[in-house]
Amino acid sequence: MTLKRCVSPEAPVAAAAAVSLEKRVEGGGIRLGILDNSKANADHLLQFLLDAAGGSLPISGTVKRRKPAASRPAAAEVVEDLAREADFVLSAMAD
Amino acid sequence: MSAIDKLLAEPGAGFEAEDDSEAAFEYCMQHGWSDGLPVVLPTTERVERMLAYCDRPWDQPVAMLAPRFGAATPLRLAANAVMAGCRPEYFPLVMLAIEAMAEEPFNLYGIQATTHPCAPLVIVNGPGAKELGMNSGHSALGAGNRANATIGRAVRLSLVNIGGAIPGLGDMSTYGDPTKFTYCAAENEAGNPWQPLHVERGFPPQATTVTVVAAEPPHNVNDHESYTAVGLLTTMAGTIASTGQNNTYYASEPVVLLSPEHAATIGGDGYSKQAVKDYLFAHARVPMHKFSKENIERRFRMKLAHRYGNADPDTLVSMVERAEDFIVVVIGGAGKHSAYIPTFGNTHAVTRALKHADGTLVESIESMRGT
Amino acid sequence: MATLRKRGLRTAVICTEPFLKLAQAQAKTFGVPDLPIIMIPHPLGGISVEQVEGRAHVAWPQLEKLLTEMLK
Numbered sequence: 001m002t003l004k005r006c007v008s009p010e011a012p013v014a015a016a017a018a019v020s021l022e023k024r025v026e027g028g029g030i031r032l033g034i035l036d037n038s039k040a041n042a043d044h045l046l047q048f049l050l051d052a053a054g055g056s057l058p059i060s061g062t063v064k065r066r067k068p069a070a071s072r073p074a075a076a077e078v079v080e081d082l083a084r085e086a087d088f089v090l091s092a093m094a095d
Numbered sequence: 096m097s098a099i100d101k102l103l104a105e106p107g108a109g110f111e112a113e114d115d116s117e118a119a120f121e122y123c124m125q126h127g128w129s130d131g132l133p134v135v136l137p138t139t140e141r142v143e144r145m146l147a148y149c150d151r152p153w154d155q156p157v158a159m160l161a162p163r164f165g166a167a168t169p170l171r172l173a174a175n176a177v178m179a180g181c182r183p184e185y186f187p188l189v190m191l192a193i194e195a196m197a198e199e200p201f202n203l204y205g206i207q208a209t210t211h212p213c214a215p216l217v218i219v220n221g222p223g224a225k226e227l228g229m230n231s232g233h234s235a236l237g238a239g240n241r242a243n244a245t246i247g248r249a250v251r252l253s254l255v256n257i258g259g260a261i262p263g264l265g266d267m268s269t270y271g272d273p274t275k276f277t278y279c280a281a282e283n284e285a286g287n288p289w290q291p292l293h294v295e296r297g298f299p300p301q302a303t304t305v306t307v308v309a310a311e312p313p314h315n316v317n318d319h320e321s322y323t324a325v326g327l328l329t330t331m332a333g334t335i336a337s338t339g340q341n342n343t344y345y346a347s348e349p350v351v352l353l354s355p356e357h358a359a360t361i362g363g364d365g366y367s368k369q370a371v372k373d374y375l376f377a378h379a380r381v382p383m384h385k386f387s388k389e390n391i392e393r394r395f396r397m398k399l400a401h402r403y404g405n406a407d408p409d410t411l412v413s414m415v416e417r418a419e420d421f422i423v424v425v426i427g428g429a430g431k432h433s434a435y436i437p438t439f440g441n442t443h444a445v446t447r448a449l450k451h452a453d454g455t456l457v458e459s460i461e462s463m464r465g466t
Numbered sequence: 467m468a469t470l471r472k473r474g475l476r477t478a479v480i481c482t483e484p485f486l487k488l489a490q491a492q493a494k495t496f497g498v499p500d501l502p503i504i505m506i507p508h509p510l511g512g513i514s515v516e517q518v519e520g521r522a523h524v525a526w527p528q529l530e531k532l533l534t535e536m537l538k
Contacts, residue, residue: 013491013494013495025536025537028537030533030536030537032533033475035467039510039511040510040511040512041510041511041513041515041518042510044515044518044519045480045506045510045518045521045522045525048518048519048522049522049525049526049529052522052526052529052530053529053530053533056530057530057533057534057537058537073469079469079470082470082475083470083473083475086475087475087476087536088475088476088477088478088532088533088536089467089470089475089476089477089478090477090478090479090480090504090529091467091477091478091479091480092479092480092481092510
């Protein structure tokens with residue numbers, strides 16, 4: 001059996017360098033943000049979780065943002081708002 | 096050491112296998128590189144023959160393909176083109192289609208990973224289609240033509256092997272669809288009473304172009320009786336008007352595929368392409384109350400509040416945002432069948448012209464062959 | 467979400483089981499391989515609001531744990 005040299009059709013998985021920096025909470029309360037990806041029921045789910053958090057943890061503020069299409073990245077201004085106003089951001093990814 | 100051997104020195108860039116059709120199929124299936132059908136082993140000799148039609152550096156990516164964001168180098172694309180069964184002269188169109196899909200408006204990331212069963216439809220225009228012997232007539236979107244079948248297949252294999260659109264892992268299409276094997280045809284320009292698609296989209300007639308659309312499979316429009324434009328467009332509008340398509344909710348560009356006979360009737364009645372689009376925009380509508388209660392409450396009233404927030408339940412919902420969003424193309428042979436092709440929700444078709452590395456339009460694909 | 471993580475925020479995504487591998491692969495591709503993924507039963511779409519509330523009950527303990535860690 002003769003083996004032939006071949007070209008792989010596959011690209012390796014691109015893995016960007018891992019990020020480890022994380023904000024600490026200042027002032028004792030968490031500013032909680034949600035990013036609604038507009039998929040069905042994402043808005044309801046995230047709101048339920050916002051309510052649960054507000055009822056049992058020191059939540060010092062909430063920020064709600066939405067992107068109109070799940071498959072596109074959030075607009076730059078949405079990202080800026082969340083980066084500025086939240087310590088923790090929750091999103092629904094896939095359903 | 097040859098140029099290709101140098102590139103294969105990188106770990107994972109190459110492999111060794113038995114060049115036997117059955118053994119090659121088994122090997123590629125085991126590695127997840129096949130679509131389930133036999134493939135041609137991408138030996139260095141075959142890949143080099145394919146790359147004879149590439150005037151770019153073989154290791155420089157022409158695109159990064161989502162969701163894996165794998166680097167689509169000419170070398171890897173050529174391997175996929177060999178596996179698909181392409182002749183070397185088809186390769187420039189494979190690369191061109193991949194480049195077009197990587198453009199931002201197309202939203203390749205969304206189309207690759209979505210649950211929505213859709214695949215890139217590649218429509219070829221210009222002299223290159225004839226030069227390659229592509230089919231624009233009977234069965235153009237079916238089986239039998241090597242160029243149509245393998246260019247589409249090479250694109251698909253590349254999206255899987257380089258982009259990571261592996262069924263169930265990267266490609267979450269709920270039930271898949273047959274166009275995920277191949278989906279490529281030339282427009283029947285001779286049978287088109289209007290401008291060919293690429294000219295309409297701003298390219299010179301002598302350009303060879305690909306237009307990529309994130310398309311569902313075609314839905315047939317069967318009309319053997321109408322002999323007027325209004326008659327045929329009434330049937331088409333009735334087929335388009337449905338409650339289960341994403342084009343209703345997102346700015347996107349579904350395709351109206353007209354057979355040459357239907358196009359001749361419509362054009363012969365004095366309708367321009369724009370008039371076709373205007374008619375369909377006005378008449379392909381569904382009363383809001385025909386949609387489900389949940390879709391009315393959650394989609395129309397909430398997510399499309401700016402258009403339907405306070406709309407009456409009898410409001411006629413259009414299937415696209417603007418008449419111009421319909422893409423009209425002529426494909427097929429004799430027969431009274433046209434088609435409507437809805438698309439993924441958030442996407443726009445992209446057209447690109449085949450050019451040499453210096454930016455000049457390619458006049459013949461054979462002229463791209465290096466020595 | 468990766469962008470926010472790189473800006474120093476803590477983030478988490480909610481995911482259902484059929485999409486877990488895709489979520490993990492994407493997290494790795496975007497440089498956040500340890501992105502917390504909160505799992506809920508599938509599906510999230512096409513269910514009533516009452517059923518969504520049930521999904522929230524499953525998600526909440528996982529989210530609570532992540533938020534509590536920030537307070538330490």
